[in-house]
Amino acid sequence: MADHEATAHSHHHEEDPQAHATRRAVLQAALGVSAGATLLSALWVGASLIPRKEEVPSKEPVAVGDVLVFATGPKANQEITLDDLRAAQREPIPFILAFPKSPQNVVKKDLITNTIMVILADPARMSPETRKLASPEGVLAYSAICKHLGCTVSQWQNGLWRCPCHGGEYDIYNQARVVGGPVPKPVPQLPVKVEGGRVVVAGEFTDRPGADV
Numbered sequence: 001m002a003d004h005e006a007t008a009h010s011h012h013h014e015e016d017p018q019a020h021a022t023r024r025a026v027l028q029a030a031l032g033v034s035a036g037a038t039l040l041s042a043l044w045v046g047a048s049l050i051p052r053k054e055e056v057p058s059k060e061p062v063a064v065g066d067v068l069v070f071a072t073g074p075k076a077n078q079e080i081t082l083d084d085l086r087a088a089q090r091e092p093i094p095f096i097l098a099f100p101k102s103p104q105n106v107v108k109k110d111l112i113t114n115t116i117m118v119i120l121a122d123p124a125r126m127s128p129e130t131r132k133l134a135s136p137e138g139v140l141a142y143s144a145i146c147k148h149l150g151c152t153v154s155q156w157q158n159g160l161w162r163c164p165c166h167g168g169e170y171d172i173y174n175q176a177r178v179v180g181g182p183v184p185k186p187v188p189q190l191p192v193k194v195e196g197g198r199v200v201v202a203g204e205f206t207d208r209p210g211a212d213v
Contacts, residue, residue, distance in 0.1 A: 057102065058110040062190070066100035068118055068141070068199040069107055077107050081197045085120035085139060093156045095119035097144055100201060113209040115152055116190060117144040117161065118199055119172060127174045133191040133206070139199055141190040142176050143209035148183045150211035175206070184212050 068080045075084075080096055088094050098116045099109045108114045123131055123138045134140045142161075144153050151165035160179060161170040169180030176186040191203030 056110065057104070057106040058108055060102070060106075060108050061111060062100040062108065062114050062116070062201055062205070063102070064201055064203060065103055066108070066201040068098040068116060068192070068201070069101045071097040071099045071109065071115060077101075077109075079198050080118060082120070082137060082139070082194055082199075083197070085118065085199075089120055093154075095156065095161070097152070097154065098141075098199075112150070113143065113145055115144040117142050117153065118192070121172060125173045130173060130175050130189065133189050133203070135192055135194045135199075135202075137194055139192050139194055140172055141192045141199070141201075142170075142172065143187040143190065143205060145187065145210050146183060147178075147185050147187055147210075147212050148181070153187070 070076050070078050070080060070084075077099075079101070080098055084096065088096055095117050096119070098118050099107050099114055100116065101107045118139065118141045121134070121138050121140050123134065123136070126134060126138075126140075130140070145151075146153050146163040146165065146168050148163065148166055148168050151163050153161055153163045153168070153170065155162040155164050157169075161172050161176070162168070163170075163181065163183070167181040168178065168183035170176040170183075170187060171179050175189055178184075178186055185207075188205040188207035188209055190201060190205050193200050193202040
């Protein structure tokens, strides 16, 4: 019995080297496939956890060709005409707050930096740089988001465009130069033109709109 067991044990250690190498290669390949499958599974799970960027047309930034519409009031979402701007000149607040509307008729009102001030002003009073981005009729447009803390610039006082939050004041005739308050820099101007009586975006903002904090 002892001799038989010793013989069997001896035969186990004298296994054909080629067969042993083949079995080891198969085992390593199986382990490699398993590890690869585990890695792919982990990558798939990880990718599924990354939030996908949702494209919402109403959150798209203003673009060339957009038409400006009323942001508030009884005419909200209606296109702003040259006649509307002429009528606003006679009011205590002579400008209109606007949103851009895409050629697909989507009002881009869900992106705060799309809030725009539009006004009909005297081209003779504008600096050359300001007049270059205004329409020939004198239509001016600026980002209406204050550069201080992001409030909407919505007041008019002594011929100056004024932020109600901390008293920032802008000179609309000189590319919204800061003339009062803690504002760090001018809001960007938006090039516009008048087509068919409507106010149309003619270029990109001169700088990034929104607060600089």
